[in-house]
Amino acid sequence: MEEVHDNLWPLPQFYFIVKFSSHDDMGSFQEVSGLETEIPVSESQKDNNQAFKTFKIPEIGQVGRITLKRGVFVKSNHFLKWYDTFKTNIIQREILTLQLVNEKGELAMAWTLLNAWPTKISGLDLRFDVTDVAVDILELAYEGLTVS
Template identity: 30%
Template sequence: MATADRPDPFRSFNFKVEFDGLPVGSFSEVSGLTAEGDSVDYREGTDMQLSVRKLIGMRKYTNIVLKRGYTVNGELWAWYKLIANGVAERRDGSIILQDEEHNEVMRWNVSNAWINKIEGPTFNATANEVAIESCELVHEGIELA
């Protein structure tokens, strides 16, 4: 009879967000932790093989979307205002996955991020939901640390 420990997968609700100048852990949802690349087809005239080679091409990173319940904290809007006024305010940050005891188990580091889009809450007098704001961050790289 096997008695080895079985490692359970981590749950997605235990996370925190750290960006220069932004409060830690105040976001309810993070999406867009995606890195991908293009392949480049290449073939030389002297190749014996009758198919193309697949070379590594440019890397691409999906925009990260942060969502949180709307509060009086205006730091995201202040950051966006700098960008909208032409100030290249880029920030580095991390999205951190935690275990059940809130110990860090994985960290995605994001470099040179800036707010490309910010969206205020949708108001509906007949709904009973929390007002959610979101912002979309453009960045130049993500890595699992």
């Protein structure tokens, strides 16, 4: 029979904080996916060099889209204005910082998204009497990614 121990370590509870560089507004999300960059490689043949049939050349780097899930922006007038521009099909790019923090609020890792804008927002919970915005899914396109 397997023995049960009371001194098992609990799993750490991490969450993500989203900060706008242009405003003090911030939100928090439980899940983030798609933080990736890729540098495609093309192959080329150089003249009649028999030693190397082809050689590889790095192309321009590409970034994907990130998806943030199950979040809330607290007292976030700026996020609501950003959402309004999204609804009217006007692209307003923002520099965003994503911070991975533990249950004590200590920073574990951070990413900066350059020129980010929303491409998909779903599951919004908007109420007229509060400025807190609950978001089920927020998908962002961005033009650059740095890790700090």
